[in-house]
Amino acid sequence: MLPTITVNDEKCKEPISCRKCLLICPTHVLGLGTDVGPQKFREIDPSHFIVRAVRFDKCSGCMDCVNVCPQNAIRVSFSGGDAR
């Protein structure tokens, strides 16, 4: 069963320096992307990085990411609702 996994980008400000959720996930479900396209002649600013679920099919529902997030920004639900 595929979970719904949402990340509140307003709360999660600079995941590339925090990365707690990426490291704790036992099945490496989450990944970093950016909310802007590639930039010519400059690196993308760290504030543009966002966390998203990638490998939904590997999520066991352990909720470690939800619990580790210092900003309480991650929600994982297996019922379509906003369960914790």
Place this chain on the structure above:
Amino acid sequence: MTMGWKYAKPIKEKLMTLEEPGKALPFDADRGLVDEITAQCDIEALVESLKGKDEKVAGEALEAFGKELMKLTIELADGKYIDRTGEMVERVAKQTGVSFPHRFERYVELSILASRPTDRWNIAKATTKELVLQVSSCALNKAMAEAGLALPCKAMCLACFKVAADKTGDKLNMEMSKTLTKDGMCEFTFSLQS
């Protein structure tokens, strides 16, 4: 001799990082380089001047044209119209100690682009030992054919490339392995003397 590289670590004395984030850098050949060189090394005028000349005299004229073309290319490409690709080619060669092929290839490419911008050509091999250039459509070859001239125009290219090799200090064997008239393309093979 090893570098003693540590797994996944940067090599501090070699690491290049972005110098001025956001600054646009010119990597392609400058249009000004093309305009100045086509004005000074005019293929049409060259072909016109070859009419009625015997093979020896024409060969010398072609050679002189080639030398002048590369001299001018080097002067402008390293001066007034320096580009970021060229700067990086030099920097990388300094970092690795490997000059060939790209320092030489750079001048070769720019001399063709600048004097015959509509030619079709390709780099078919570019290793640290061998560079292969293939030209499948050439403005000089075409202009000579239209003028009814059958002269050994390779004298122009080879003299031109020789000036570049002298400039970069690469000791090269230059061979012309195919010609446009016979094989549908001119193929030049440059190999580093061992």
Place this chain on the structure above:
Amino acid sequence: MCDWCEKYGDGYERWYFNPANYARRLYKIRKEETEASGAEANPQAAGGMAFVGRDFLEARERGDTAEVERIKQQIEGAMWLTHFGQVITLEEALKITDIMYPISLITCACRRSMEGLPDDENFTCMGMGAGMYKWERWPDTYRGGVHFLTPDEAKEVLTKLNKRGLVHSIYTFGTPYLAGLCNCDYPDCAAIRTAIDLEIKILWKGHYVAKIDPELCNGCASCVHRCQFRALSFVPNRNKAYIDQLQCFGCGLCATECDQEAITLVERASLPALANVW
């Protein structure tokens, strides 16, 4: 024969031994306007998240095989033209360092994406060829900077990466132009996980298949942790390693670890059932 060798081998034993596939012009004539900063088509989608969307996983979960097949073909069709890889052995990787130049040591975009790995712990990837002179055009692909290596230095780096247990593979950037020599592991490598979890062939198997000689295997199991493709396991009752040859990608990591020389690489083409399994 491997499709790519057939199309782009040009008489060489493998398509990735053909120097033409690493050669490219340095220059074109600049367009009138100066190069503007901003988003254009980047040669490389940043990192590990790009290949497959949730729609594929949903189709797979509801058992919609037609939709699964449609998406798979769509992705493979696009990637095979632009950006895909093939597994090579260490020996092959070392050989390649002599037919392409320049060679750069750069950070891995996949591990940045999946682990948020800081740049100074992430220099495990290699960019190759003339395009590397223009790395500053798309610096995000080369976050943390670049260094340029001699062929001998590149061999040292590759050997160390292999010892660590990373799989070597070469990648196209506009097929058949080869410009990436990646050193990968599961599951953070987008190509490996997409190939073995989702069976979408962004990474092709290599030209070899590993084979165990049960007489020589002493059951030490030191090879088992070397496999990134779920092809190698251990059979306790026989006290021997076991290789699933149908699943093997032919990277050779298990063989380089075996001090009994019990594992050899055989040509994929020599095995009738595997000759066309890529």
